[in-house]
Amino acid sequence: MTFDYDLFVIGAGPGGLAAAKKAASYGARVAIAEKEALGGTCVNRGCVPKKLIVHAADVALQNQMAYSYGWSDSQTTFDWTKFIKSVHQHIESIHRSSDEQLQKAGIELIRGQATFSDPHTIKVNENKVTADKILIAVGAQPIQPKIPGIEYSITSREMFHLPYLPKRLAIIGGGYVGVEFSSMMKAFGCQVTIIEQDEMVLSGFDEDLRRGVQEGLTKRSIRFIGNSNAKQIKYAEESFLLTLAGSSQQIVTADTILVATGRAPNTKDLGLENAGVELGEKGAIKVDEYNCTTQENIFAVGDCTNRLPLTPVARSEGVAFANRVFGKKPQKLNYDYVPSAVFARPEAASVGLTEAKAREKFGDSVKCYRDRFQPLFSQLTKDGEQATIKLVVEGESERVLGAHMVGEHAADIIQTLTVAIRKGITKQDLDQTIGIHPTTAEEFYLIDCQ
Ligand SMILES: Cc1cc2nc3c(=O)[nH]c(=O)nc-3n(C[C@H](O)[C@H](O)[C@H](O)COP(=O)(O)OP(=O)(O)OC[C@H]3O[C@@H](n4cnc5c(N)ncnc54)[C@H](O)[C@@H]3O)c2cc1C
Numbered sequence: 001m002t003f004d005y006d007l008f009v010i011g012a013g014p015g016g017l018a019a020a021k022k023a024a025s026y027g028a029r030v031a032i033a034e035k036e037a038l039g040g041t042c043v044n045r046g047c048v049p050k051k052l053i054v055h056a057a058d059v060a061l062q063n064q065m066a067y068s069y070g071w072s073d074s075q076t077t078f079d080w081t082k083f084i085k086s087v088h089q090h091i092e093s094i095h096r097s098s099d100e101q102l103q104k105a106g107i108e109l110i111r112g113q114a115t116f117s118d119p120h121t122i123k124v125n126e127n128k129v130t131a132d133k134i135l136i137a138v139g140a141q142p143i144q145p146k147i148p149g150i151e152y153s154i155t156s157r158e159m160f161h162l163p164y165l166p167k168r169l170a171i172i173g174g175g176y177v178g179v180e181f182s183s184m185m186k187a188f189g190c191q192v193t194i195i196e197q198d199e200m201v202l203s204g205f206d207e208d209l210r211r212g213v214q215e216g217l218t219k220r221s222i223r224f225i226g227n228s229n230a231k232q233i234k235y236a237e238e239s240f241l242l243t244l245a246g247s248s249q250q251i252v253t254a255d256t257i258l259v260a261t262g263r264a265p266n267t268k269d270l271g272l273e274n275a276g277v278e279l280g281e282k283g284a285i286k287v288d289e290y291n292c293t294t295q296e297n298i299f300a301v302g303d304c305t306n307r308l309p310l311t312p313v314a315r316s317e318g319v320a321f322a323n324r325v326f327g328k329k330p331q332k333l334n335y336d337y338v339p340s341a342v343f344a345r346p347e348a349a350s351v352g353l354t355e356a357k358a359r360e361k362f363g364d365s366v367k368c369y370r371d372r373f374q375p376l377f378s379q380l381t382k383d384g385e386q387a388t389i390k391l392v393v394e395g396e397s398e399r400v401l402g403a404h405m406v407g408e409h410a411a412d413i414i415q416t417l418t419v420a421i422r423k424g425i426t427k428q429d430l431d432q433t434i435g436i437h438p439t440t441a442e443e444f445y446l447i448d449c450q
């Protein structure tokens with residue numbers, strides 16, 4: 001049977017784009033469908049605009065510290081509307097560049113929502129196309145608790161289109177999204193309250209990292225209400241009244257309520273039932289270690305599989321799929337040492353096992369080294385900011401299983417350590433390494449407090 005394409009990709013986020021480009025580089029005839037803007041969540045309403053807002057917030061924070069570094073008081077004002085316009089202009093330039101890359105690679109871009117008619121046939125805008133192989137890379141979307149008044153809240157998607165900054169922001173959920181937005185918005189002068197069902201922010205991360213971030217947020221006057229969740233939202237006198245349930249039953253008054261309670265795979269309305277593609281927990285597409293679905297010619301990568309919803313993971317899965325299927329280079333990803341960062345202030349990052357997971361797996365042979373110190377920058381500002389570093393090691397050789405950090409440049413430092421930890425370094429390897437002074441990163445070579 002002949003098909004219109006060798007590969008049809010649904011979704012032009014990091015996973016879909018990486019797979020399409022790699023497959024085309026092997027000579028495959030490729031088309032990609034996108035119902036919204038090129039680049040997916042990451043470029044349009046995730047990593048990229050988020051990190052630009054973090055940079056804008058850092059300017060505000062640096063201004064607060066400038067006096068300690070010899071600068072005189074100067075009047076500064078922040079224009080959110082002007083700033084967010086330049087963020088969106090930058091995103092448009094990424095769209096143009098992605099479009100050019102697709103054209104150059106000979107990949108056909110089809111704008112519209114794709115649905116399956118059968119395992120080899122896709123319908124987009126009333127047109128049907130056929131493909132030998134199909135890759136699903138449709139990402140995920142925010143989930144919202146089903147409570148009365150939830151329609152008054154917004155999600156991270158709308159945060160990037162706020163017409164003006166709210167005075168009082170309530171955030172339901174203290175995970176990645178909630179913590180990052182709390183510190184950005186606080187730096188711009190908003191009063192921020194986080195409501196989290198767990199006792200601390202960032203569940204799933206190492207306890208020392210969670211504590212370090214939580215202390216840092218509290219020091220910045222971000223209010224945290226733990227062991228509580230949202231019960232209902234009402235609108236009264238130009239404010240939203242958020243009633244809580246759980247250990248706190250108070251009412252939080254806010255101008256904007258951000259719901260950041262997790263994300264669910266975008267697998268509804270795809271016609272998967274016509275294609276024999278099965279779903280697993282939370283509506284995620286069931287895949288094996290090679291990203292094969294339950295239908296032999298259909299594959300899935302990225303957030304829609306709900307494995308590790310991060311851009312580099314989606315991208316690597318897309319490339320590994322194309323290498324194997326079109327480049328005849330079998331490639332299986334190893335998810336054990338995927339680093340991740342929370343771009344809050346204080347910043348936090350992590351790779352490998354948390355202390356709790358390491359103890360579950362290796363019992364009493366696990367040992368931890370940790371240190372808390374004041375980075376040089378904060379010694380002059382006297383703001384009392386502390387950094388935390390922690391190593392989780394195992395056995396006589398003290399093989400490093402995990403590294404966790406809270407403090408300036410945490411993401412870059414942990415990223416650089418990742419390759420060494422993946423390669424199985426020991427604590428002694430770190431001790432014998434000479435660092436760069438004065439830096440925060442050198443503390444990983446000097447750490448000796450257990
Ligand atoms: C606020 C926020 C901040 C984030 N920050 C970071 C970060 O700093 N670092 C990091 O690593 N990750 C971050 N992430 C996560 C990251 O954005 C995702 O893991 C990544 O975008 C997943 O890529 P993907 O290709 O799987 O899906 P997506 O990027 O979601 O792309 C899927 C695409 O498919 C399209 N689509 C869906 N259904 C169809 C259909 N039927 N037909 C046609 N097109 C369709 C969608 O429109 C979308 O463009 C963040 C996420 C959020 C929400």
Ligand SMILES: NC(=O)c1ccc[n+]([C@@H]2O[C@H](COP(=O)([O-])OP(=O)(O)OC[C@H]3O[C@@H](n4cnc5c(N)ncnc54)[C@H](O)[C@@H]3O)[C@@H](O)[C@H]2O)c1
Nearest residue numbers: 145173174175176177178196197229230260261262309341
């Ligand atoms: N820097 C990054 O890499 C980055 C940034 C943002 C998002 N992301 C990705 O996006 C995903 C989604 O992020 P997220 O923050 O939405 O989800 P998350 O799973 O990280 O955090 C959700 C939080 O909401 C809490 N929660 C859930 N329901 C609640 C309720 N009813 N009331 C109070 N609290 C409630 C949970 O306990 C959890 O702490 C992340 O898992 C991550 O993979 C990554």
